[in-house]
Structure formats: C-alpha cells, structure tokens
Amino acid sequence: MIRVLFLPFLQISSGHHHVADGMIESLSGKNGLFDCEKIDILSYRFGKIEALVSSIYLKWIHHFPRLYSWIYRKSVYENEMDHNRYRMYEHLFLLSMEKLIEEKKPHLIICTHALPSYLLNQLKRRKKLTIPVINVYTDYFINHIWGVDEIDYHFVPNIESLDYLKDRGIESERIFVTGVPIHPKLKEQKKETKEQNQYTVLISGGNLGVGDIKSFIQKLHPTDDIHYRVLCGQNKNLFQFITEMKDPMIIPLSYISSKEEMNQLYHEADAIITKPGGVTISECLFKRIPIFVYHALPGQEEINLCYLKKQGLVFQLENWNSQSNLEEQILSILLCEQHQNSLNEQLNAYHQHLSRHDISVLIKKILTTHRI
Template structure:
C-alpha cells in the first residue's frame, strides 16, 4: 500500500506560520510511519518582487510603523471581496503562484494543510476551476480570525478556541467543517523536561524564581537595557534572556552578565526553547500566536509586551481575559508588573494553573488525525 501524502503550505511572513506547519509535520511523522509529509514555503515559489512586498515589507511595517500596519489589518478585514483592490490583489497572487502549482502537482498530495491564508485563497480558486481535487484544510495561527482566512471549498478549518470557531460559523463556514484543536506546537512542548536539569545546564539555580525574556524586547529598548532594568528590581530572581540571532545584543548581555552574580543567563539562537521554558516561572514575550501557544502548552504565565495593532493585540486581549497574562506597554509597566507578580506568588500560581488548563499541547497531533480520517 502506498503512503498517504500530506502537503503543508506556509508563508514566511513572520515565523509563526512556518512553525505551525513544522509542528504538524513533525507530529505526523512521529505518530504515523505510513505517511509522506512535505512542507513548502510558498515564498520560495514566487518572484523576488512579490516576495519582497509580501514578506520584507510586512516585517518592516510591523517593526517600523505598527500603527499603519494596524490600520491595514482592520481595513483589509472590512474590505468587500469583490472590490477593485481585492480583485487586483488576487490577480497579482495568481500571476505569482504558477511555480507553486507545479510543485503541488509534482508531489500529488492526498491532502493539503495551509497555515497561512495566501495558499488557501489560491487553492480555493483551483478547486473551483476543477484543477485541484484533493481536500484542503486551513489552520488559523492566532487567537483572532481575519476575513482573509475565510475561503470557499475548504474541507475544514482548525480554530484556536471556541470564540474563533463561533466567528467561523458567523462567516459562513459549516459547523461540521470547524474543529477546535488549538494552535499546533512542536511535540517537544508536551514533554516538560526536568526543571533541575534544564536550569543546571545554563548555570542557574533551579530553586530560585526564574524569568524568561524573549521576543526581542521590541518597544522597550535594547535587550541589555531591559535586562539591566529588571535585574535592578528589589526582588530576587534569575533572568534568562534569549537574544536569538541578534549578535550585538548577545554580546552586550554576555558582557554585563558577570555584574549580576550568576543571575543572568544570556543565550543566542536555540531550537530547545522548551528547555528554557521548563526552568522558568514566567515568560516576557511578544504575543504571537505560536509563542504564546508554546507558553500555554508548558503551563507558563506571561507578561506580553508592546503588542502590535492587529493580530498581536487580539492575542493579548484573549490572554488577558483568560487570566494567563498581564500586558506591559513601556519599561515602567513591565518593571511594575514583574515586581508585582514575583512579590505575589499566589497570583503567579493562579496564572500558571489557568495557563495549564488553557494549553493545547496536542493540537498538531489532533490536526493530522482529523485530516487523515477524511483523506
């Protein structure tokens, strides 16, 4: 018997869409030996000009002009699908998608899962024109539902929570097509490594309160400055700072680390974030859908900092409503909220319990199982 072929399509406009697709791919291969799973980034199949507009422009916009991005997010959500601008946008997408269509034909999938709305929109038209016959599924990757995620002729939708499922129903998606699975995270976030082992590996005391700072410190100044302000607070805790690929920030953090008596661990890029979360009591992060879902899967409360208008703002609102996060909008509010939580362990414990209850660590597994049942 030939293997079932599952194709995952993401878009590298931010890392979340790719991480969701990778989480599904890894989970599928771990649990099903009779699968052939392929993950393609749609941006690898478009012209350089289209890629620059779609990814580079998006990243610059959210970092340099978040208010403008927020306006565009809400404007496109309200736009009529038959407007001149929308028809023009779809025409440009069609012209830039022909190499992708060839790649899909070459792989000949039994089912396709889209973790971004762009491939879902392209494939919806192919199904209408009877040029694609396999089922296409859509995984929404935020605690919000933008209009551009909604397309006809999809086999099913995976929602982050019940509210998003309700929004899907009100957008015209049939009840039987909607599945509340959560946002997929890597299987590593279900394992919960030992705190003692993970803390010792990076030179920290596993018995002390520990805070993980990630997300670049956007809106709050450089990471070294943020770390210095937090470690000057009148509460005793350890700080892990994840600088990622920001080499200057990492160097600055490592230079200042000896001044804080082993209380600061400065790290660059790692694919073992779950180990840093395992030895943390609280995470300071931007409220992206994937990062916050990883925190929830690990049962970690958050302080979400400077959410950009649009999907991050909606994600932050959801987390605050559920009692798993506080929001910081500048350096003073971040310092105050951190000191408050570390000085009130009962509040932090309540947030941790709420995060554990809210997490969906097996979302990726549930997604692939539903797809296979219908393939």
C-alpha cells in the same frame, strides 16, 4: 505514502513556519506513512525577491508601526464582507498555485498562513481543486484573508474562533479546537522541583530585531530575586548588547535549535516575558507558565493581546518605560496568591475546550474520511 504539502508564507522565522515544522515532525514519526514538504508560494513564484519582500515587511513594522497597524485592521480585520476578493493576490499567485499543486500532487494540503488559504479557497470555488485542505490558524483570531467557506477543515486556536466559523456557516464537524499547534517535543510536562529562593524568568521576542526589547532590558535593574535568561535567537546585535552589559543576573542565550533544550528552559522557568505571538504564547499556555507581555507588534500581535487580556491569560507590563521599579511589578504578581489562583482558573477554562486528540490523530481521521 501520503504526500502532505504545507504552505506558510515568506521565509522569515515566524509562527507560520514553527507550526508547520512541528506538524511535520509529528507526522514524520508515524512509521513512514507521511511524506511532508513545506513551500513558500512567494519564493516558488518569485525566487530571491522573497528576501527583499521580507526585509521591506520588517522595516515597515519597525519604522511605521502605527501605519501598519491601521492598514492591517482596515484591510483584513474590520468591516468584514462576504466573499472578499483580493484580486492582486489572485493575479500574482493563483496560476503559480495551480502549477505547484500539479507539480507536487499532494494528497493533503495544510495552510499555516492566510494567503495560501485564500488562493486554495478560490481554486475550490472555481471547481479546480478537490484535494482536501486544512486551515491551521496561528493567531487567536481569524483575519479576513483566510479562505473559509470552501476549505475542508479548520484547526482553530480557541472556542471563540469555532463560534466565528459556525456563524459563517461552517459545520462543527469540520472544526477542531486544537489551540495553536506546538512542536511535539515541547509537550513533555515534567518539571523539576527546586527551592524557591530565586525566580528564573525567560525573556523572548528579540529574534527578528524589531520591537523594544533592548529598552526593556535596560529598565530591569535586577536584584538577587530574579535571574533572567534572554532568548536572542539569531539576533546577534541583541546578544552582543546584553553580553556587554556584564550583568550576572541577565544571561543572553543565542539561537537554540534543539527542541529538547528549549523544553528544558521552559521547565526551569517560573515565568516568561514576551510579545503576544501565537506560537510562543501557545507553548507557554500548554506549559502553564505565567506570561508577562511587554510589547506587541502592530497588527496581529495587538489583536492577540486584546484577546489574551480579556481572557485573563496574560499579565501586561504597562508603562514600563517610565517606571523605575519594573522588577517589583513582576514580583508583585509572582508572589501574589490571588493573581496565581486567578490565572490557574483561566488556564483551566482555556484548556477544557481544547481537543484531547493529537494533531496527527485528527489528520489520520480526516484522511480516512476522504479515503486517501
């Protein structure tokens, strides 16, 4: 039995957890070969304080988005220096990380968040860790907190990230362009044909209760051309808000735990309106669903959006708050053959760089290399 330890960060529902859960699902079906466990180092170190930290983090983004964006860019995105040190993180977590590894005795560690990766990179630099470590990046860029030099393997989202790591001196044999990994049950590509007398559009991005999704929905003014399905997740306030609108063309959907059900919703969708979070975007890129971005949270999502727009992979709905014809703007893109042809060209260019191997196959190859 091969023990694999997954390290996201915080307990809030985020891309770090979704990616880890999908990889665990993929590995768990391999004839009982893998014993996977997912642990948040903050909860492991401080227990219930994690819930307080998560709450403060979300409120900070919601109430002071510009401040968060500025601090994020200055601290972990701009002005890169070799061997950045984040001594506060080391002081708070490094001994706990050593204790966790000694307790769990994993054969392989997979980081889906930058902070655990940074800590493990420090342990490897100090010759205190020989267990192979994989970084799995969940955004479309690599921030400076991620441990890089001493990490054994890197599963990167795009060819630009591969080039970035190679410029840092990482051998290409240690880098795999996987895209942001998605759950294996969302990889079914079958799509039912239907009469195109009405579009079905998913709306996502309200699960954490931050952002402008309520204002956006109020601006839609649906006609009979588009039927909207809003993924509310665990945001009960959003679900109630849409229910009370009593608009037959805007249907709220509560938390969906079934990946098969989510997969079917994707198959029925002609487009999605969302924020540029790494996992949702990756799922839609895989499904080749046209993506409209209505809002980006400060920090990671803003940087993701810049990349996605530059690559022509998303359509941004700009200045929607001051428009009265938002649905016309959406239809003008869905009905435009030139827009759709351009999108297909960009999607083809994006997909041609991705590894053809399943994540589990790559991990088995890595374990064979290390003779585990």
